[in-house]
Amino acid sequence: MAATVDVNLDDYKYGFSVPENYAFKAEKGLSERIVKQISEMKNEPGWMTDFRLRGYKHFMERPMPQWGGQGMLNTINFDDIYYYIKPVGADKAFESWDDVPEDIKNTFDRLGIPEAEQKFLAGVGAQYESEVIYHSIIKDLEAKGVLFLDMDASLREHPEIVKEYFGTVIPPEDNKFAALNTSVWSGGSFIYVPPGVHIDLPLQAYFRINAQNMGQFERTLIIVDEGAYVHYVEGCTAPTYSTDSLHSAVVEIIVKENGRCRYSTIQNWSHNVYNLVTKRAQAYKNATMEWVDGNLGSKLTMKYPAVWLMEDGAHGEVLSIAFAGKGQVQDAGGKIVHAAPNTSSVITSKSISKGGGRTTYRGLIKVAPDATNSKSNVLCDALILDDESASDTFPYIEIENSNVSIGHEASVSKVSEEQLFYLMSRGIEEDTASNMIVSGFIEPIVKELPMEYALEMNRLIEMEMEGSVG
Amino acid sequence: MSTSLSIKDLQVSIDDKLILKGLNLEVKPGEVHAIMGPNGSGKSTTAYALAGHPAYEVEGGEVWMDGVNLLELSPDERAQMGLFLCFQYPTAIPGISMANFLRTSYNAVKGEEGEDGKKKPIPIAEFRKKLLEKMDLLKMDKSFARRYLNEGFSGGEKKRAEILQMTLLEPKVAILDETDSGLDIDALKIVSEGVNSMLSPERAFIVITHYQRILDYIKPDYVHIMYNGQIILSGGPELALRLEDEGYDNILKSIPQNGNGGN
Numbered sequence: 001m002a003a004t005v006d007v008n009l010d011d012y013k014y015g016f017s018v019p020e021n022y023a024f025k026a027e028k029g030l031s032e033r034i035v036k037q038i039s040e041m042k043n044e045p046g047w048m049t050d051f052r053l054r055g056y057k058h059f060m061e062r063p064m065p066q067w068g069g070q071g072m073l074n075t076i077n078f079d080d081i082y083y084y085i086k087p088v089g090a091d092k093a094f095e096s097w098d099d100v101p102e103d104i105k106n107t108f109d110r111l112g113i114p115e116a117e118q119k120f121l122a123g124v125g126a127q128y129e130s131e132v133i134y135h136s137i138i139k140d141l142e143a144k145g146v147l148f149l150d151m152d153a154s155l156r157e158h159p160e161i162v163k164e165y166f167g168t169v170i171p172p173e174d175n176k177f178a179a180l181n182t183s184v185w186s187g188g189s190f191i192y193v194p195p196g197v198h199i200d201l202p203l204q205a206y207f208r209i210n211a212q213n214m215g216q217f218e219r220t221l222i223i224v225d226e227g228a229y230v231h232y233v234e235g236c237t238a239p240t241y242s243t244d245s246l247h248s249a250v251v252e253i254i255v256k257e258n259g260r261c262r263y264s265t266i267q268n269w270s271h272n273v274y275n276l277v278t279k280r281a282q283a284y285k286n287a288t289m290e291w292v293d294g295n296l297g298s299k300l301t302m303k304y305p306a307v308w309l310m311e312d313g314a315h316g317e318v319l320s321i322a323f324a325g326k327g328q329v330q331d332a333g334g335k336i337v338h339a340a341p342n343t344s345s346v347i348t349s350k351s352i353s354k355g356g357g358r359t360t361y362r363g364l365i366k367v368a369p370d371a372t373n374s375k376s377n378v379l380c381d382a383l384i385l386d387d388e389s390a391s392d393t394f395p396y397i398e399i400e401n402s403n404v405s406i407g408h409e410a411s412v413s414k415v416s417e418e419q420l421f422y423l424m425s426r427g428i429e430e431d432t433a434s435n436m437i438v439s440g441f442i443e444p445i446v447k448e449l450p451m452e453y454a455l456e457m458n459r460l461i462e463m464e465m466e467g468s469v470g
Numbered sequence: 471m472s473t474s475l476s477i478k479d480l481q482v483s484i485d486d487k488l489i490l491k492g493l494n495l496e497v498k499p500g501e502v503h504a505i506m507g508p509n510g511s512g513k514s515t516t517a518y519a520l521a522g523h524p525a526y527e528v529e530g531g532e533v534w535m536d537g538v539n540l541l542e543l544s545p546d547e548r549a550q551m552g553l554f555l556c557f558q559y560p561t562a563i564p565g566i567s568m569a570n571f572l573r574t575s576y577n578a579v580k581g582e583e584g585e586d587g588k589k590k591p592i593p594i595a596e597f598r599k600k601l602l603e604k605m606d607l608l609k610m611d612k613s614f615a616r617r618y619l620n621e622g623f624s625g626g627e628k629k630r631a632e633i634l635q636m637t638l639l640e641p642k643v644a645i646l647d648e649t650d651s652g653l654d655i656d657a658l659k660i661v662s663e664g665v666n667s668m669l670s671p672e673r674a675f676i677v678i679t680h681y682q683r684i685l686d687y688i689k690p691d692y693v694h695i696m697y698n699g700q701i702i703l704s705g706g707p708e709l710a711l712r713l714e715d716e717g718y719d720n721i722l723k724s725i726p727q728n729g730n731g732g733n
């Protein structure tokens with residue numbers, strides 16, 4: 001196999017790429033023909049093809065959102081993107097790394113995935129371009145009836161469950177980018193956790209873009225049955241190219257009575273990737289849904305993980321960390337819809353901007369008329385590291401019931417000279433000192449992560465602090 | 471004998487306002503100097519300027535520590551040389567545990583340089599043992615190690631935490647800026663004992679205080695009175711007692727050159 005090509009390893013250590021080796025690469029641009037071609041190649045049932053076409057129609061019809069990162073959104077050239085690329089050997093996901101084509105395996109080795117799998121994961125899925133190339137879950141979870149497959153495989157092997165839930169949380173017409181995803185989706189994870197099953201170790205998926213001008217559109221569906229628990233973690237990286245790539249995922253989650261789902265993301269795309277993702281969960285009676293959302297990379301991220309609290313006693317939480325460096329816009333936040341009585345929610349957002357980066361907290365708390373006795377608390381703090389950088393807050397609140405308690409606190413601060421001086425007066429160098437202040441700032445969220453990811457998060461933030469990544 | 475710290479005609483301004491107007495002080499190893507003076511006379515300014523706070527502009531004069539021009543060094547370099555300031559108002563930093571902060575600081579100041587020129591960090595277990603010993607000495611509860619740096623600490627707890635840092639970093643020159651204020655009677659005793667346990671022929675202390683009380687515990691060799699940005703009177707321990715009796719007004723009147731703008 002050809003040697004890896006390093007494109008830009010200065011700061012962003014995941015910026016390498018390997019030569020393209022593809023079984024199929026759709027022509028650039030999006031058309032009805034390409035949508036049908038993808039569905040056909042995947043041998044999908046007719047209802048899924050129809051779904052895709054609905055998505056395609058809506059995507060073409062909808063105007064570009066004129067908020068968030070609209071300045072950058074308007075510069076995306078949708079004709080210059082590859083919407084589907086299938087790597088050689090990716091007919092189905094392998095269950096052993098030994099079977100994975102060597103260049104792809106090397107890539108995931110460099111990203112540390114097989115190692116993490118051995119150490120602290122219950123299962124791993126690894127997607128390369130449009131297809132999941134590796135998938136595996138520990139045997140005793142399989143025996144308990146846990147399903148953890150790539151989305152395409154689940155459609156082949158469990159079509160009835162997929163048909164029942166697919167697109168029910170986020171319909172094809174939900175928004176322009178969810179529609180785009182629906183039309184060309186490929187890969188992603190499918191998880192089903194049977195009643196009462198508690199998965200102790202996290203399941204992880206890793207999404208890797210390798211090709212230039214790539215569009216990655218994975219689709220994830222998670223069903224946590226009554227009293228069950230799962231922690232799902234996703235990570236993502238891409239090579240640094242001078243042209244732009246697009247990542248537009250849809251994640252749908254259903255948490256049934258007394259179930260709990262935690263979904264953690266460490267988004268570290270290279271700075272040429274548009275990251276436009278729709279994530280939504282429905283939490284039923286006394287269920288808990290938690291989004292832990294770390295956004296460090298990408299050129300523009302627009303992502304507001306949502307929880308719909310559908311039944312009595314449901315609880316939703318969004319913990320969001322965003323770091324925007326030079327040339328980056330992180331437009332992130334969360335949405336909670338209180339649709340039933342006695343529901344509660346918390347949104348905690350911490351953002352850091354540096355070197356001209358912009359962070360925005362954009363959030364919505366909505367309380368339906370019959371959601372009596374609901375509670376919500378929003379806390380968003382922004383840390384701005386220099387005069388070129390900026391931060392905004394857009395907290396929307398829509399309340400249609402008077403018997404609720406809603407709290408909102410926001411702060412914007414700069415790294416204080418006094419804090420920096422205090423640390424330096426104890427012999428700590430300036431760079432280390434400001435890193436410490438930043439990691440202290442995000443600590444309330446990082447401490448929620450399993451240790452391995454907390455370390456990873458701190459390390460990534462440190463790397464971002466060191467330089468403006470190319 | 472060599473000097474620990476030599477301050478010559480130091481002039482310092484904040485926001486273009488001259489605060490220190492020609493400060494002179496010689497501190498030798500093993501000595502304890504007390505600085506007293508009315509509010510606003512420039513005691514904390516002296517401490518901050520010596521530690522290198524960026525808001526304090528040095529307009530003139532010299533400060534030498536062990537033959538090194540201190541004024542050319544950044545605050546962290548000064549600390550690494552062995553200068554330590556117990557802050558009058560320590561800053562809180564949320565999200566950073568005391569233990570993590572103390573270890574980072576310890577490694578920066580005390581870490582021994584390896585062959586690659588980088589400082590070798592102390593093993594965590596070894597540090598932990600050391601930390602617990604010092605905390606025990608200052609009768610601090612173990613739980614402080616897990617708390618965020620100075621966050622939510624009471625006034626007295628903050629002062630105790632400052633002394634804890636000092637005992638860990640074992641500086642050559644320690645400046646205590648009103649460490650006694652805000653301490654209850656027992657705490658004053660514990661903190662003073664902590665300081666006294668560190669007295670050594672190699673180490674010098676500058677104790678800034680308003681009260682004679684702490685000087686009963688920490689015996690000064692010299693007492694200086696600061697007024698309007700200068701040291702206008704120096705003496706032995708008896709000067710602090712005299713001050714307590716007579717008050718600043720009377721003492722100032724008795725100094726002939728005082729009142730002509732503080733040359």
Ligand SMILES: Nc1ncnc2c1ncn2[C@@H]1O[C@H](COP(=O)(O)OP(=O)(O)OP(=O)(O)O)[C@@H](O)[C@H]1O
Binds near residue numbers: 509510513558
């Ligand atoms: N940031 C600042 N801007 C303007 N003036 C300042 C600033 N900091 C200190 N000063 C002034 O400098 C003078 C000396 O202050 P300093 O804090 O050194 O006094 P001090 O002797 O420590 O007093 P105290 O006994 O009250 O602690 C005061 O008049 C004070 O108002």
Ligand SMILES: [Mg+2]
Binds near residue numbers: 513514515558647
């Ligand atoms: Mg003072």
